[in-house]
Amino acid sequence: MPPERHRTTPIVRVRTGCWSCRRRKKKCDEVRPICGGCKRNDLGCQWPTVIPGRRNSGAPNDLSHADLEARRSSPSKVIEDIDSAQIPGSPASSRRQSSTSSPSSAGRSPGGDSTDDPTGRAQDQNHNQNQNQIADRRNSYLSSTSHIDNNDSSLISIGSVGNVVPRTMSMLPGYDPDSYTLISHYLSTTADCMANGTTPVNPFLVQIVPLAFTSDLLLQLVIAQSAAHRAFRRRDESDAIAQSHYTKAIQLFRSGVTEFIDGKEPNPLMLLVGALLMCFTETTKGDMTGTVFDHLTAANSLLIKLLAQSDRAVPRELKDFVIEYYVYTASVSMISIDARLSGQLFLNFDLEQRARELLTMQYVGNLCGCWLELLLLIPVIFDLGRQWMMEETQTVVPTADDIAMFASIQAQILRWTPFPSVDPEVYLAGLIFQQAMLIYLYTSLGGYKYTQDGMYRGLIQTAVTEAMTYLDELPASARINSGMCWPIAVIGSCLETIEQQDRLRTRLAAMASHFGIGNMHRTLQLLEAMWHLPAADTGPWNICRSMQQKEIWISFA
Structure with a gap:
């Protein structure tokens, strides 16, 4: 049995790269406006918004106070917030993802990005498909609520939980x-x-x-x-x-x-x-x-x-x-x-x-x-x-x-x-x-x-x-x-x-x-x-x- 090797240097994950590189778990050279990885793989290069004086300001779930207030004032923006929130995958999906990683990819250097990256392309395609499905669901929801009378617009006011009954109440079957x-x-x-x-x-x-x-x-x-x-x-x-x-x-x-x-x-x-x-x-x-x-x-x-x-x-x-x-x-x-x-x-x-x-x-x-x-x-x-x-x-x-x-x-x-x-x-x-x-x-x-x-x-x-x-x-x-x-x-x-x-x-x-x-x-x-x-x-x-x-x-x- 070979002797156990201990890692002498900690793994440093770059948290300041573009979203495409982070999503593909690739090291980003942080060249703006298009980094080298996105340029080689012909991907859309998107960068997080930087909020001065705040750590990890580019995280997708971090919103400024002004953003939150603006989104609360509009039902459609609140829906966008819900759709764009990153929901963690289940433990089973995480295990499946790790089991499909090949040994070669596991041992590949963080900088070993190549022009041939089918895994990265597949991930981006799946992401685009998910975004399209989210947009379809959002449009469907907004169209289904467009017939509500102006006097009853409180139905889609997210903040008024006390005076609003959801349209799809499962506890009242048989009611239109x-x-x-x-x-x-x-x-x-x-x-x-x-x-x-x-x-x-x-x-x-x-x-x-x-x-x-x-x-x-x-x-x-x-x-x-x-x-x-x-x-x-x-x-x-x-x-x-x-x-x-x-x-x-x-x-x-x-x-x-x-x-x-x-x-x-x-x-x-x-x-x-x-x-x-x-x-x-x-x-x-x-x-x-x-x-x-x-x-x-x-x-x-x-x-x-x-x-x-x-x-x-x-x-x-x-x-x-x-x-x-x-x-x-x-x-x-x-x-x-x-x-x-x-x-x-x-x-x-x-x-x-x-x-x-x-x-x-x-x-x-x-x-x-x-x-x-x-x-x-x-x-x-x-x-x-x-x-x-x-x-x-x-x-x-x-x-x-x-x-x-x-x-x-x-x-x-x-x-x-x-x-x-x-x-x-x-x-x-x-x-x-x-x-x-x-x-x-x-x-x-x-x-x-x-x-x-x-x-x-x-x-x-x-x-x-x-x-x-x-x-x-x-x-x-x-x-x-x-x-x-x-x-x-x-x-x-x-x-x-x-x-x-x-x-x-x-x-x-x-x-x-x-x-x-x-x-x-x-x-x-x-x-x-x-x-x-x-x-x-x-x-x-x-x-x-x-x-x-x-x-x-x-x-x-």
């Missing part, structure tokens, strides 16, 4: 590319427009989205809501994609109801959230057929069944949000019911008590803001007005019981004040709700408003003037406006001057344009119709009659 676009639209736009921004945590993201990814029904409803929102923002009521997803959502909901009735699904949570999502989908699209009230009726029964279950069956935060969701939607929808013809109440005593439990915690929500206490007075005022209107012979002066109830409600409204901890815009919105509640109360005993002496006209107009002042202080683009249709409708139904009507008209048009919620546009349509009516036919208690005349059946949620 439009669905991914719509989910991204929901995450980035629709969810923000649904919540009023009262709290830093948006429940339409934190509560609804995790549930949606566990249920095909809820996920389809989220997609349908997003599609309806996007269609209205584009002013395209015939949007085929929105109609298709809406139809599919209705079919899935009906199927879920059937399974629940048959006892195949004992937990009503998914159906309940689904019914509430459908209410807001109608709100988003600006539906005028009254479909929202069917969904609300279904949600009422499902919520009662859910609350009958153990509190441990549903997380507390989710249950609180669901209660707020329903109470808010049901309360503001009562004004759309004709109290003269129907005694229907969407909010029964048990649900009202559940909501009052939230008041003990000074609950502030993304739908009811800080005025949950005021919302819970809407059914009480509705019942007071209904009893007055249902009397066969209305006297000029209400009964003692009517006056006592009226005074008690008025005192509670006047005593109410927004929580001091809320943001200024939320505080201002609370004051607007307070004035709208006073108007709703003052007009509940209709015989008073239109008596000859007009003893309540002064109170109503004072509340209207104060409410309009607060509205002028609140920007139309503030997120809190997403839940302001009800007070605006109440206040707007009592406006008597053209100047006030123009101010509110401009505001609602700006809100509808900014948020893209159809209900804001329908509210304006309804008020436009009421502003042409005699004074005796206006006011919040005549909103339902105007709806019937103009065939605009909407909720103000």
Whole structure:
């Protein structure tokens, strides 16, 4: 056995040569612009960029800060970065490469470059082929994303991982590319427009989205809501994609109801959230057929069944949000019911008590803001007005019981004040709700408003003037406006001057344009119709009659 020889001098690998020589593992004579090796083998001679004051500045993966910032700003440049990154070969490929090296080549001197170098030529040809394949893949990817709507360009924004769903999500088999676009639209736009921004945590993201990814029904409803929102923002009521997803959502909901009735699904949570999502989908699209009230009726029964279950069956935060969701939607929808013809109440005593439990915690929500206490007075005022209107012979002066109830409600409204901890815009919105509640109360005993002496006209107009002042202080683009249709409708139904009507008209048009919620546009349509009516036919208690005349059946949620 021959004695083992030890290397006396270390191997020095040149790291300053051209890329072709480095790739072929040949010594480069570093003659610029074309080194001797590339000249002999007729190869393209490329040199690394030198960054002063930095070691190994020519390495392909080393980028300056300016380069990184420039590449981050362009999706196509980021793709180029990914394509050009040098990925190490697998151990198996390394072994194959070393096993194919011949003894002669292994013993060849680093300087033994010759004009005949088939191995080097083959490596360069393979490299060129790989580069061509990378370019083809890049062009294919860019062409596949070129149809994305400008409003949904965030789909290919690499930096916004939190609000973007990849187009090829393997965890959602069976969903087409439009669905991914719509989910991204929901995450980035629709969810923000649904919540009023009262709290830093948006429940339409934190509560609804995790549930949606566990249920095909809820996920389809989220997609349908997003599609309806996007269609209205584009002013395209015939949007085929929105109609298709809406139809599919209705079919899935009906199927879920059937399974629940048959006892195949004992937990009503998914159906309940689904019914509430459908209410807001109608709100988003600006539906005028009254479909929202069917969904609300279904949600009422499902919520009662859910609350009958153990509190441990549903997380507390989710249950609180669901209660707020329903109470808010049901309360503001009562004004759309004709109290003269129907005694229907969407909010029964048990649900009202559940909501009052939230008041003990000074609950502030993304739908009811800080005025949950005021919302819970809407059914009480509705019942007071209904009893007055249902009397066969209305006297000029209400009964003692009517006056006592009226005074008690008025005192509670006047005593109410927004929580001091809320943001200024939320505080201002609370004051607007307070004035709208006073108007709703003052007009509940209709015989008073239109008596000859007009003893309540002064109170109503004072509340209207104060409410309009607060509205002028609140920007139309503030997120809190997403839940302001009800007070605006109440206040707007009592406006008597053209100047006030123009101010509110401009505001609602700006809100509808900014948020893209159809209900804001329908509210304006309804008020436009009421502003042409005699004074005796206006006011919040005549909103339902105007709806019937103009065939605009909407909720103000």
